[in-house]
Amino acid sequence: MEAVYAVCVGLLTFSGIFLCLRGRTFPVVMGLTLLSYAVNLFLFSSGRLKLDGAAILGTSYTYADPLPQALVLTAIVIGFAMTAFVVILAMRARADLGNDHVDGRLPPQPEIKPRRKKDQA
């Protein structure tokens, strides 16, 4: 189980970071969201995985570690606030600067050359 969990966290990190490295704001926001899933899962797992540990006192003999849960709970809420802030910032940048590039200006020349018509045919 641990290996499966770790693979998921690693994949979420990979996806998040790849999207964060894009040049437009919206993919970056999505990347940050994915990255925050990964971070939350990572932090949560620092209490180790328990399949049927009790969250409430008096209901079982083994308890899930409550401390990472409390930390992650606030992290989720704050993460939402930050995502909201970034996405609104991106909108404002689009409104004020006229483009949605992360640098606030479009790169001087496109890195990719437009395909020639011959190729498309």
Place this chain on the structure above:
Amino acid sequence: MNLFWIPLLPLLGTLMPLLTERLGRSACALMTAILPAVSLAMVLSAAPGIFQGETLEQSFSWIPAIGLELAFRLDGLALLFCLLILGIGLLIILYARYYLSAQDSMSRFYAYLILFMTAMVGIVTANNLIQLWLFWELTSISSFLLISFWNHKTEARKGARMALTVTGAGGLALLAGLLLIAHIVGSYDLSVVLASGDTLREHAAYPVALVLVLLGAFTKSAQFPFHFWLPHAMAAPTPVSAYLHSATMVKAGIFLLARFYPVLSGTELWFLTVSLTGLATLLLGAYIALFKHDLKGLLAYSTVSHLGLITLLLGMDTKLAAVAAIFHIINHATFKASLFMAAGIIDHESGSRDMRKLNGLWKYMPHTATLAMVAAASMAGVPLLNGFLSKEMFFAETLHQVSLGSLSWMVPVLATLGGVFSVAYSTRFIHDVFFNGEPIDLPKTPHEPPRYMKIPVEILVGLCLLLGIFPGYIVSGLLSSASSAVLAGQLPEYSLSIWHGFNLPLLMSVIAMLGGLMIYYNRRHLYQFQAQFPETDAKMVFERLVQALVAGATQVHKFFENGSLQRYMILLLTFALILTAGPLMDLNTTAGLRPHLPVGGVELTAAVLLCLSALATVIWHRKRMIALLTLSVVGLIVSIAFARFSAPDLALTQLSVEVVTVILLMLALFFLPQRTPKESSPRRVVRDLAISALIGGIVGTINYAMMTRPLDSISDFFLANSKVGGGGTNVVNVILVDFRGFDTLGEITVLGIAALGIFKLIARMRLFMPAGDENGRPWARDRHPMMLAVISQSLLPLALLVSVYIFLRGHNLPGGGFIAGLVTSVALVQQYVAHGVDWIKERLKLDYQWLIGSGVLIATLTGLGSWLFERPFLTSWFDYFKLPWIGKFELASAMLFDLGVYLTVVGATLLILANLGKLTTNHRPIQPESE
């Protein structure tokens, strides 16, 4: 006597000229002189004791936590330098009173000068390495201010910058050297350092420490190859040149060599480095001085040469050489300061410093000419003057030099050669300026200066004569006490007298005299020879170097900071990769000892779904709407994962946050382009894939390694105290509102601030609003579908009831303020979606800013409430009550706190979403339906 006052009085004196400027120039000069004079008197009063061999030490606690103290020390060496600094400083104050013109700010000049004096006194009296370095840097800074005093002149600014760069860089090397010494010895205390010479010399790091300290000393004392800054510092007003660049600051490097002589000298490395540097500087300075047409330029290079002589003496392996070095410090200070002052008088009264124009001044200013000639004769080493005595000692010592092995005979020969040039340029100074025909178109007709301007020169020249004729009476006490400080008490036999009989040193002196006169007589041939070489201006070379450095730095800077966020990210991530990958390689096995959980079919399916949707988000990220949908799948599976791994609170939170996040992102997407253009080159995509895959792999590895290792948690405390201390069985909630309540208070404050920031960002945002979706289809005319409106309206009371239930039970069962707040927000947002902003506005009169404010306020007041019961902030209270019909129930102050959390969460979420949503509904363009 309190040694603290010796540097402190001049420091206070820095303010004196600023305060007394309005009283007039003479009064200002007089008042400025008072405090340094008192300080000098204090030093003099301590002199008899020090001549007896005493060493005064005193220390005050400075930063005791790191073992730093203000420590002062007055021994023979410090006494000698204090006398030079304060004594010549007082003469300079008098001289500058007449030198400065009415346009110059006298108070500024004096303030800088006294600041410099403080710094110098601080260096020589310091008994702590760090303190010494601090004053050392202060001399660099104050000399920068003094050189650039005429800051309207470009050469003054450039010269000052060059001096600051060279001496400042040397200062950094010195700091490193001193720290290394302190590390080796184990103390910053100079007395301890001076007593542990053997430890230091035997340590492996000794060569490094020595080279670093020497770098500091050589840059300050303008030793080859760092000599080039000194001639350019002559752009300073002449009193500054006389004070800093002949008598004091450049001697700070010499002082450093002398101060650390007992601990650093005595090795082959010291002798070779110091003596060869000194010898090279001596010859080079003396040679170049001969060709300088500028009066101050000649004196500057002559200073370089004499500093080289002193350095050479300190680098010789005989005790007598050290004594000679100390003696020459005194002599050089007296004759060179007076020469500079005389040059300043000539410049001041004739308007030029060019020796090709200045001729025959004897007729115009005989008094000054006499003084200058005596001083110049002393510089040349003419008998009956003090320069002769130390030069004789120098020549004698070069004969005993053995450190160059079989090549040692070169030292006396080269020293004599230096003496020849020294005589030649001194002769030039005398003959060119005061005789040699008539002056050639000078700006002013030369005349004698004001009476008092000559007094400092007279005093110094008088000293030259007295020292030269009666050396034993005047200086023996000072010399022996200073030398014994340098030699750690082992004073050699020496005799200070003019006549030592016919011997080799006398012969060398005679050769130097005759050779110098001969060279001066045939100077034309030498000038022609020298004219073949292209003249290099050190200033140009230096400026070019500085500009190359700046250009290089700009290049590096531009590489890292080119304004591209993607570049910063990739640099940051690569760095993080390098940092994390290293330690992981040291980890032998990834898996730990903790038993693994079995994998079930449900978990595996969920994991596969999660991975697929995450990858789908990446693959389809340019089709934004689809990517957003796959993203929300990831979020849902994450909340399921929380539920599966025994965290119901987290699952509830994640689920409700997921809902509001997706609504938020969809709203945002309405205003943003629907597609991302393809603009990354394949190369960049591969690079990004590689970096993110590596980091993903590392994070996964760390996570796996962490999860499979046993846990030693502090959570047992929370589990044990949750019920008895916090009155709740839901430990997660008790941690949030009770144990770590202060953190939560901070977090809801951040939430509120973020919401308010968003509110400000949304205000006055002007957005492009598309009339249809990306494929050109127009928006539906039916804005608020009937079915959605009816269902959501009827769901609202139910949803609110659920949120109240979740809120109330939160202390004991999964739930709490955060989750209840989110559920309420989702229910209300649903109404916005179904009915539109205007419909809600009529019915729900809630100001979300007020909601946030009151939430944070309630939480804070709950915390403050515990002060009423004289408990610390946020102490919680709970008790159980019984009511008829209802039964036993619990009341806790934490619930009030949770209410604050609830209100803040509701307020923040709705402030964000409602305001954003409002933008879409105001004036949405509707395309006419195409028939």
